Amino acid sequence: MDSEKVKLKLEHISQSYIVNNQVFDAAVDVSMEVRDSEFLVLLGPGRCGKTILLNMIAGLEKPVDGRILLDGEEIKGSDERIGMVFQKRALMPWKTVMQNVEFGPKIKGMAKEPRREIAQKYINLVGLQGFEKSYPDELSGGMKQRVSIARAYANDPEILLMDEPFGALDAQTRYAMEEEVQRIWETEKRTVIFVTNNIEEALYLADRIVLLSNCPAHVKAVYDVKLPRPRNTIDPEFLRLRREISDNTDLAL
Amino acid sequence: MRIGPSFSLHKEVISMNDSEKAVRQLTNEERIAKVQSEKRKTTFQLAMLSLIGVLAFLLIWQLAVASGFLPSRYVPMPSKVVELFFLKWTDPNPDGAVLGAHIVSSLQVALSGFFLAIAIGVPLGLTMGWFKGFDSFMRPIFEILRPIPPVSWIPITIIWLGLGLKAKAFIVFFSAFVPCVINAYTGIRQTSQTLINVAKICGASNFTTFRTIGIPSAMTMTFAGIRVALGNAWATLVAAEMLAANLGLGYMIQQGRQFARPDIIILGIVVIGTLGVIFTWLLGLVEGKVLGWKK
Numbered sequence: 352m353d354s355e356k357v358k359l360k361l362e363h364i365s366q367s368y369i370v371n372n373q374v375f376d377a378a379v380d381v382s383m384e385v386r387d388s389e390f391l392v393l394l395g396p397g398r399c400g401k402t403i404l405l406n407m408i409a410g411l412e413k414p415v416d417g418r419i420l421l422d423g424e425e426i427k428g429s430d431e432r433i434g435m436v437f438q439k440r441a442l443m444p445w446k447t448v449m450q451n452v453e454f455g456p457k458i459k460g461m462a463k464e465p466r467r468e469i470a471q472k473y474i475n476l477v478g479l480q481g482f483e484k485s486y487p488d489e490l491s492g493g494m495k496q497r498v499s500i501a502r503a504y505a506n507d508p509e510i511l512l513m514d515e516p517f518g519a520l521d522a523q524t525r526y527a528m529e530e531e532v533q534r535i536w537e538t539e540k541r542t543v544i545f546v547t548n549n550i551e552e553a554l555y556l557a558d559r560i561v562l563l564s565n566c567p568a569h570v571k572a573v574y575d576v577k578l579p580r581p582r583n584t585i586d587p588e589f590l591r592l593r594r595e596i597s598d599n600t601d602l603a604l
Numbered sequence: 605m606r607i608g609p610s611f612s613l614h615k616e617v618i619s620m621n622d623s624e625k626a627v628r629q630l631t632n633e634e635r636i637a638k639v640q641s642e643k644r645k646t647t648f649q650l651a652m653l654s655l656i657g658v659l660a661f662l663l664i665w666q667l668a669v670a671s672g673f674l675p676s677r678y679v680p681m682p683s684k685v686v687e688l689f690f691l692k693w694t695d696p697n698p699d700g701a702v703l704g705a706h707i708v709s710s711l712q713v714a715l716s717g718f719f720l721a722i723a724i725g726v727p728l729g730l731t732m733g734w735f736k737g738f739d740s741f742m743r744p745i746f747e748i749l750r751p752i753p754p755v756s757w758i759p760i761t762i763i764w765l766g767l768g769l770k771a772k773a774f775i776v777f778f779s780a781f782v783p784c785v786i787n788a789y790t791g792i793r794q795t796s797q798t799l800i801n802v803a804k805i806c807g808a809s810n811f812t813t814f815r816t817i818g819i820p821s822a823m824t825m826t827f828a829g830i831r832v833a834l835g836n837a838w839a840t841l842v843a844a845e846m847l848a849a850n851l852g853l854g855y856m857i858q859q860g861r862q863f864a865r866p867d868i869i870i871l872g873i874v875v876i877g878t879l880g881v882i883f884t885w886l887l888g889l890v891e892g893k894v895l896g897w898k899k
Contacts, residue, residue: 411801435805441798445820445897455806458816486897506806 358542359385359408359510364417366403376567377403381417383561383570385510385542392557393546396601400568401546405512408544409435421510431459434508436499439519442487448474448498449483455506466505473501476535493524500532504539513545517552529555533581550596554589555582565601572599680867685874688867699859699868701851707875709851710841713769717776718837725781725833726826729788733822734814746785754779754840755847762848772844772852779840780833787829791822824898827891834887838880 364381367374378400385391395401406412408419410429418425421432434455442451449467452474456466474480477497487495496516503511516532517525529552536543547553553560560574574596578588630638662682668674669681680688692703699706732739732746757775765771795818803813845854853872860868 406801409801409805411804429804429807431807433805435801437798437802439798440796441802443799443802443817443820445823445895454802454816458803458806458808458812488897502802 356387357384358387358389358422359544360420360423361404361408362418362420364404364407364414364419366407366412366414378414378568381563381569383573385544386559388540388542389558390536390543390545390556392553392560393544393563394548394550394553394560394596394600395546395563395568396548396565399566400563401548402514404563404568405435405514405544405546408510409433409512431506432509433512434503434506434510435512435514436496436503436516438515439492439495441499442495442502444487447484447486448479448490451487451498452501452505454502469507470501470505473504474498476504476538477501477531491524492520493528496520496528497531500535504535504541508541510542510544513543515546515548518547525552530581532556537580550593550600551584554578554593554596555584560596562596562599571601572596678866680870684867685870688871689874692868692871698863698865699856701856703856703871703875706851706853706856706872707879709769709849710845710853710876711879713772713845713852714776714837714841716769717773717778717841718780718834720773720777721780721784721833721837722830725784726788726830729785729826729829730792730814730819730822732785733789733792734818750782750786752778754836755843758844758847767848767850771848772841775844776837776841779836783829783832783836784826785829787832788822788826791825791829792818794825795821823895827887827895831884831887834883835880838876838883842876 361381361383364378365376366378367376369375381400381404393401393404403412407414410426410433413427420426421430426433443454446454449470453466453470456469461469471480471483474483477500479494479497479501482490482494487498490498499516513532517528520528532545533556545553545556554576557574557576560576561570562572562574563569564571574592576592578586578592582589665674665679666682669676669679689703694702696702696705701709728742732742754775757778761771761774765774799817799821800813803817808816841852842854842857845852846858849855853876857869857872860866860872
């Protein structure tokens with residue numbers, strides 16, 4: 352595996368909206384590179400820019416300026432090589448866990464047996480075997496996010512986008528899910544772009560951290576995190592990096 | 605002064621200790637049986653209260669007429685209505701048809717209008733709610749038709765379609781159609797953007813997203829609309845039959861007035877009410893099947 356190979360490239364991305372008849376810049380001239388199979392964390396304060404960048408990578412919206420290259424080719428619209436895990440309420444409440452996970456392959460017209468097999472594999476991977484027939488309303492917040500992760504994996508994406516997937520969870524569950532996501536990523540290596548506003552979470556998970564500024568978002572700094580995994584959150588180097596990033600982060604209102 | 609209360613407190617403590625000794629822990633089966641029997645008891649008691657309420661109402665009514673407090677010429681006794689109910693299955697007098705024929709006629713009209721309204725209204729509302737272009741195309745016409753009271757269609761319907769099944773079914777259709785469209789429309793409009801994004805990222809086309817995300821999301825609201833539609837259909841049916849019909853429960857009520865037979869009117873009202881309850885219950889069953897994931 353060539354870990355220095357660039358998988359995804361953002362070139363001079365800008366995005367603006369019209370809010371109350373005024374132009375509002377959400378992101379200005381954002382350029383970055385995402386390496387193959389790395390765990391990249393987009394860290395930023397408040398609610399500015401990060402999700403918008405992910406949505407643009409996912410093809411859910413088009414940037415006003417700039418382009419996004421996947422394996423050197425510009426992508427337009429949704430691409431099946433890119434999958435996404437949303438923050439919350441992203442499961443279809445009328446579908447069981449199994450039906451939610453097999454949704455992507457089903458849309459692509461895969462026959463029932465192979466798609467069930469794939470779905471089952473990822474349900475097992477996220478530790479939800481036995482809950483295949485449960486409905487989302489019967490699951491806890493952490494379990495729901497496990498389903499979302501399994502569903503994203505079932506699409507077999509090369510790049511997995513995670514939009515503050517643990518933002519709506521309580522602290523205990525959040526720690527457990529951070530460990531889970533790391534374990535899953537190490538079992539099934541994909542390029543992951545993970546958005547969070549939590550510095551500790553970023554340091555715990557990331558190979559590299561891209562620190563974004565407050566509105567409009569631009570890249571403020573990039574940190575290589577070379578600590579061995581699983582990381583110790585009270586290791587002196589961990590704490591030093593945490594302090595360094597914290598000092599460099601804009602205050603969000 | 606202080607000794608009194610503390611003394612009694614002491615006594616209480618002793619008696620609590622005594623009763624604690626007497627308590628024996630229940631086994632699993634005993635505990636389950638206890639909870640179940642208590643639940644059954646509550647359900648039974650509540651059902652009995654409902655039954656007693658109905659019986660008390662009928663009894664007061666019966667006594668009020670029997671004692672002469674209410675004039676029996678205008679208010680029939682419940683017992684007379686029950687008698688008439690059994691008689692009317694075979695006796696076509698005075699309105700010209702037996703009860704069964706009236707019921708069948710009314711059901712035909714109501715159900716054909718109601719199901720037609722669902723079959724056209726729900727898909728229309730869903731497509732309007734999802735496809736913006738179609739919405740702009742259809743909405744002005746719908747907005748003009750929407751506020752027209754269904755009964756105001758009766759005269760033109762008689763001219764077009766006469767007094768038969770089709771005419772009344774059309775009026776019923778119209779009254780049930782509007783809530784079907786509006787609720788399906790509103791329901792699908794409320795589809796979560798996150799779920800739409802999930803489908804897009806899975807590579808779904810707009811139509812597939814409509815089918816797999818939009819329609820299921822709209823079902824709760826749609827069923828609420830169908831409930832309203834059922835009520836409307838039933839109410840409009842009776843209105844239509846009272847104005848333009850020669851058979852049906854509404855017609856029977858109307859004839860009851862012509863012949864000054866309040867017992868026929870009351871019987872008609874009770875049958876209409878009971879059928880309404882039965883249909884609401886049946887709809888509830890269907891809803892439970894479709895929205896089974898909602899617990």
